[in-house]
Amino acid sequence: MISIREIDPADLALFDEWYDAFRAGAVAGREAPLVEGREALGYSLRNPGPLKTRCAVGAFEDDRVLGAMLFEYRLADNLDTVEVEIDVPPEHRRRGIGRALWQWAVTRASQLGRTIVQTELGVPADPWPGAAFASQLGFAVEHVEEHLVVPLPYDDLLLEDLRSAAGRLDGYRLTSWAGVCPSEYRQEYADLRTAMDRDVPTGGMTREVLPWTVEKLETSEARVDRNYLALVTMAHTLDGAPAGYTLIFLPRADAEHAQQDDTLVLREHRGHNLGTFLKLANLAQLAEHRTTQRFLHTWTALTNAPMRKVNARFGFRAVEQNRELELELPRLRPAARGVIVDSDDQVLLVRFEFADGPVWATPGGGLEAGETMLEGLRRELIEEVGLKDFPDPLHLWHEEHVAEGHATGYDGVLNDYFLVRTDHFTPGGSLSAAELRDENVHAVRWWSLAELAAHDGRFAPPDLPDLLHKLIQSGTPGTPAELGT
Numbered sequence: 001m002i003s004i005r006e007i008d009p010a011d012l013a014l015f016d017e018w019y020d021a022f023r024a025g026a027v028a029g030r031e032a033p034l035v036e037g038r039e040a041l042g043y044s045l046r047n048p049g050p051l052k053t054r055c056a057v058g059a060f061e062d063d064r065v066l067g068a069m070l071f072e073y074r075l076a077d078n079l080d081t082v083e084v085e086i087d088v089p090p091e092h093r094r095r096g097i098g099r100a101l102w103q104w105a106v107t108r109a110s111q112l113g114r115t116i117v118q119t120e121l122g123v124p125a126d127p128w129p130g131a132a133f134a135s136q137l138g139f140a141v142e143h144v145e146e147h148l149v150v151p152l153p154y155d156d157l158l159l160e161d162l163r164s165a166a167g168r169l170d171g172y173r174l175t176s177w178a179g180v181c182p183s184e185y186r187q188e189y190a191d192l193r194t195a196m197d198r199d200v201p202t203g204g205m206t207r208e209v210l211p212w213t214v215e216k217l218e219t220s221e222a223r224v225d226r227n228y229l230a231l232v233t234m235a236h237t238l239d240g241a242p243a244g245y246t247l248i249f250l251p252r253a254d255a256e257h258a259q260q261d262d263t264l265v266l267r268e269h270r271g272h273n274l275g276t277f278l279k280l281a282n283l284a285q286l287a288e289h290r291t292t293q294r295f296l297h298t299w300t301a302l303t304n305a306p307m308r309k310v311n312a313r314f315g316f317r318a319v320e321q322n323r324e325l326e327l328e329l330p331r332l333r334p335a336a337r338g339v340i341v342d343s344d345d346q347v348l349l350v351r352f353e354f355a356d357g358p359v360w361a362t363p364g365g366g367l368e369a370g371e372t373m374l375e376g377l378r379r380e381l382i383e384e385v386g387l388k389d390f391p392d393p394l395h396l397w398h399e400e401h402v403a404e405g406h407a408t409g410y411d412g413v414l415n416d417y418f419l420v421r422t423d424h425f426t427p428g429g430s431l432s433a434a435e436l437r438d439e440n441v442h443a444v445r446w447w448s449l450a451e452l453a454a455h456d457g458r459f460a461p462p463d464l465p466d467l468l469h470k471l472i473q474s475g476t477p478g479t480p481a482e483l484g485t
Helices: 014-027 037-046 097-112 128-135 156-167 182-197 212-226 276-288 303-314 371-383 433-438 449-454 462-474
Strands: 002-006 052-061 064-074 083-086 116-123 142-153 171-177 228-237 242-251 256-266 295-303 317-327 331-339 346-352 357-360 365-366 394-401 412-419 441-447
Touching: 002 097, 002 394, 014 037, 014 052, 014 064, 014 083, 037 052, 037 462, 052 097, 064 097, 064 449, 083 097, 083 462, 097 331, 097 371, 097 394, 097 412, 116 128, 128 317, 142 303, 171 276, 182 212, 182 228, 182 242, 182 256, 212 295, 228 276, 242 449, 256 276, 276 303, 295 303, 331 394, 331 462, 371 412, 433 441, 441 449, 449 462
Parallel strands: 083 116, 256 295, 331 412
Antiparallel strands: 002 052, 052 064, 064 083, 116 317, 142 295, 142 317, 171 228, 228 242, 242 256, 331 346, 331 365, 346 357, 346 441, 394 412
């Protein structure tokens, strides 16, 4: 049985196992793939910053990590979105591991009240497994960039030809630095970073851009500097006005890869070949600080024809498409429910009474803010039926039910069901009868499979008797089964 749980990145052995799965799934079949390094990602997860939360989530079989997910969400902007990356090594694919990780992501996004899920894919060719999986989940491609690489060290003859072709820089001066931005340029650099965020093509991606302040810049650079050496060249007019910049990240612990990140020339300064001069100056910095890195990576939108021409002149070669995808989820109320089965294969159900009549369902209910699914399940089972002190249960079913009237303020409900095997007991929750009635709970009783099959009333989910019969007769599924949505 595959189980999904968030890992503690401070457990270094477990993090290493998770990262191995993460990387193996991410690089499979790709030429010169760029994956965040073990040291940089581990540091980020163990030392959370003020602007983003990052979670490492693993798919486990017994104690082995078979698949990995990075789940992220911003804290100061883009408050409707989460970002996910799901990676399963090729030898563990086609077992439902990716979908089980996705179910976890949907539930966590619902808990956070976020309805837009975003992801990125490196796609070297079509068809591609990751692209097919994303399409099955309902993602739409909203933006496409070329992922390009050039070998390092840079070809000196090519650089000399580029310098000769560029000629002389008139009307501007260039300033370069390695590391954090010098204090005298911080406001200008922050303003340029804001302009870059607003100028970069994003296609149809939902993206809120907040200005870079000096404080935000200093916080970001302090975190980045722990794992990357930033190489920056800024252009000014002769009277001191900022005109553009370019940025390379040189990882401190990655012997293979460097990243050509932003290059911006403000609109009023375009047409002077300034982008070429910026890149040439920063490549001189790269030559000075590079150690063993063998590839320089960059990304350019397919719609950005001028920058694609510049990249071609600099010897960059496309190795794959970088696709940005997005999916909008319904606003669902997340709930955890217990499928409580005793030693005689009897099942404990509760009777809810609504305006349209009674319905028998598994005990459980909505998750509170900050609860994990298992924390919410344990609280609900204590409150409704008095069951506690049971081992972590298996995740049986995942149900996304979109319908009006099921939860005020939501488009429907999201139920995750867990199998709890226990000795027979007399139900008696911590809530009083009056408190249970306020929750629409009016009865609790054990059912045999025969009684379930003979009952002509309603169940939730509607095919609950069949699901329970299959569970008792055939055992648990390998991964959580998706119920009708």
